[in-house]
Amino acid sequence: MNQPSYVRAAAAWIAIGTAALCLLTAGGSMTTTDAVVAYDLTQSLVDRHSIATSGDLIGNQAYRGQDGRYYSPFGIAQSVWNVPFYLAGRTAASFVGPRQAAAALPKAVVTLGTIRAG
Numbered sequence: 646m647n648q649p650s651y652v653r654a655a656a657a658w659i660a661i662g663t664a665a666l667c668l669l670t671a672g673g674s675m676t677t678t679d680a681v682v683a684y685d686l687t688q689s690l691v692d693r694h695s696i697a698t699s700g701d702l703i704g705n706q707a708y709r710g711q712d713g714r715y716y717s718p719f720g721i722a723q724s725v726w727n728v729p730f731y732l733a734g735r736t737a738a739s740f741v742g743p744r745q746a747a748a749a750l751p752k753a754v755v756t757l758g759t760i761r762a763g
Contacts, residue, residue: 678702678703679719679723680756680759681702682698682702682703682717682718682719683717683719683723683724683727683759684724684727684731684752684755685698685699685702685717686698686717686721686724687724687725687727687728687731687755688731688751690724690725690728691728691731691732691735695714696716696717696721697710697712697714697715697716698714698715698716698717700715701715702715703715703718723759726758727755727758727759729758730754730755730757730758731751731754731755733754734750734751734752734753734754734755735750735751737750737754738750738751
């Protein structure tokens with residue numbers, strides 16, 4: 646079971662290449678309504694400790710609760726899955742200078758997390 650070092654190196658390069666190819670061609674995005682609502686719910690879970698969204702993201706009063714706040718029609722599982730990715734992105738954003746770039750990092754890292762889940 647002791648492989649020569651060149652075999653291990655080749656295997657490592659194949660794994661790195663495969664991972665890079667997957668990341669470059671993966672279909673994760675924040676362009677669908679459910680992805681936007683799931684991200685907003687993730688942010689709400691972490692920052693406000695709430696399952697209410699930040700507002701009427703869908704444009705449908707049917708998702709307004711009796712308390713006047715809006716809730717996701719898509720469930721909570723994807724948002725819970727996104728929490729560690731959101732936290733990693735927020736941590737990375739703390740090291741970035743421009744405010745716009747820092748705001749985009751948590752979304753980008755969450756999107757990477759949805760590639761594997763989706």
